Amino acid sequence: MFGRVTLPQALFAGILGIAGGIYIFQPVFEQYSRDQKELKEKLKLAEESEKKKS
Template sequence: MFGRLTLPQLLFAGVLGLAGGIYIYQPIFEQYSREQKELKERVKLAQVSEEKKS
């Protein structure tokens, strides 16, 4: 089955598949990154408000 494709063709197909997967899932990665930043900010604000109460 693989005898018909050369190594450069297989590598090109692999790189193309990887790039396509990253392109498709990029919005999910960006959303996760945004949610993590918001979570860190909320934790930081909660700590500051706790310090002010004490």
Template sequence: MFGRLTLPQLLFASILGIAGGIYIYQPIFEQYSREQKELKEKVKWAQESQEKKS
């Protein structure tokens, strides 16, 4: 099988596969970063409200 494809064809197929994987999983990455951002804001808000009480 390896002998049937040239190196440029293998490189093109690899790049295409990586780009396709990034395209497919992009919404998951965006959701994760959004959730982390919300979590940081909640922690920051909780710390500020706790400091106001003290």
């Protein structure tokens, strides 16, 4: 027999779910951030070398 879930219980479960997802996927987010920084640096260096050639 199943009882109803109260609003505070549902909110708590939702917050735990979101926090757990962030905790699990944190390395993925960090790798993406590092990749974006690296890409920006390469692009900046490429632009600088292009300006020097001109």
